[in-house]
Amino acid sequence: MEQLQNVYKVIDNEQLCPQFWRLTFDAPALTKTILPGQFIHIRTNEVSLEPFFRRPFSVYRVQKYVEIFYEPIGPGTRLLALKKKGDLLDVLGPLGTPFVMPPEACKQVLMVAGGIGIAPMLILSDVLRKKKLELILLYGGRSRGHVYPMQEFKDNGVKVYIATDDGSIGAKGWVSTLFDKIPTSSRTTFIYTCGPNAMMKAVQAFAARAGLRGQAACEEVMACGLGACLGCSIPTTKGYKTVCCDGPALNLDEVIFHA
Ligand SMILES: Cc1cc2nc3c(=O)[nH]c(=O)nc-3n(C[C@H](O)[C@H](O)[C@H](O)COP(=O)(O)OP(=O)(O)OC[C@H]3O[C@@H](n4cnc5c(N)ncnc54)[C@H](O)[C@@H]3O)c2cc1C
Ligand code: FES
Structure with a gap:
């Protein structure tokens, strides 16, 4: 796959809720190539070498422009949160292995995110809605500040269930408290997950109990x-794998989560 390093123009950078921001940039080369689960590597400082390394970000959405969704934590x-409309963004990508699509028999997709x-x-x-599957998002955040309206998901026909650690919005507890609310089938349900290792370890255990496959x-x-x-x-049941090339998307049952 062609990997491109390019400089793109920032279109917008907005704070969606207390914790999360969305940055939109104009990257025609990327919109044609990037697949769900791949990431881009961004040079966050244009004028000095601090921080020295690029920072990896998933792609949140690709329409006319490319969007990333991020949390300013370091x-x-x-x-990145200081970028303004018209600023330039040095991007390497698309990088990594995308998600595999669900098998033919799949009727229900469970996305579990923390x-x-x-x-x-x-x-x-955006890709799965075209396949006419039942789409469900189980989302867990620390508190209300980690939750935003998620209207784009609802517009895609995704049923959204929320849990927060402190119960300030949605169910109280970890996202795993939502597992029992969703009837699944080992033949027709496929899982995708992304979040803290402890959460993905819980998703892996749930999938194993229910006989579900996923990524x-x-x-x-x-x-x-x-x-x-x-x-x-990172360790997997098939030896060490690199998140940047073998992943980020790996089979859920193979990853040995260190949580
Ligand atoms: C494939 C991939 C996709 C990602 N996608 C997104 C995304 O879409 N949005 C987003 O906000 N963040 C994403 N991240 C995490 C993001 O890259 C880090 O938050 C960022 O590098 C932090 O950089 P910093 O200089 O702000 O803070 P740093 O000072 O570098 O890090 C702040 C803290 O976060 C920890 N940290 C940094 N990177 C990671 C990581 N990858 N996993 C766990 N802990 C980490 C550090 O150890 C430190 O404690 C992704 C990471 C990977 C590997
Ligand atoms: S970051 Fe260098 S091998 Fe993955």
Whole structure:
């Protein structure tokens, strides 16, 4: 797959809720190539080498422009939050292995996301809505500040269920408290998950109990993003795999989550 390093113009950068932001940029080369589950590697500082490494981001949506959804939690993401319309963004991508599509027999897709793990799910639902499947999103956030309206999901026909750790919105508790609300079938349900390792470990256990197959969009701190440094290697039942090249999307039952 062709990998492109390019400089694109920022179209918009808005805060959607207390914790999360959405940055939109004009990247015609990316809109034609990127697939759900892939990521882009962004140089967050245009004028100095601090932070030195690019930062990886899932693609949230691709329409006329490309959107990422992010949480300012450190130097790189805080610099991203300062970007204004017309600023330039140095982007490498698309990178990584996308999600596999559900098998033919699938009728129901369960997307289970925690916090910023929601990021790869909207572009996924944009693709899956064309397949006429029942789409369900189980979303878990720490509190109300981690929840935004998610109208784009609802517009895609996705049924959205929310849980927060403190119960300030939705059900109280971890997103795993929502599992029992959804009747699933080992023949016709497929799972996609992204979020903290502890959450994905719980999703993996639920999938194993219910006999469900699925994929996990894994995250690990990255340097090169290109498979050269092996810094993003994670253990799987098939040996170590790099999140940046073998993943981010890996089979849910293969990943050994360190939570
Ligand atoms: C494939 C992939 C896709 C991602 N997609 C998104 C996204 O769509 N939106 C988003 O907000 N973030 C996403 N991330 C995480 C994002 O890359 C980090 O939040 C970012 O690199 C933090 O950079 P920083 O300089 O702001 O903070 P740093 O100071 O670099 O990090 C802040 C804290 O977060 C921890 N951290 C950094 N990266 C990760 C990681 N990958 N996994 C777990 N902990 C980490 C650090 O150890 C530190 O404690 C993704 C990561 C990967 C690997
Ligand atoms: S970040 Fe270098 S191999 Fe993945």
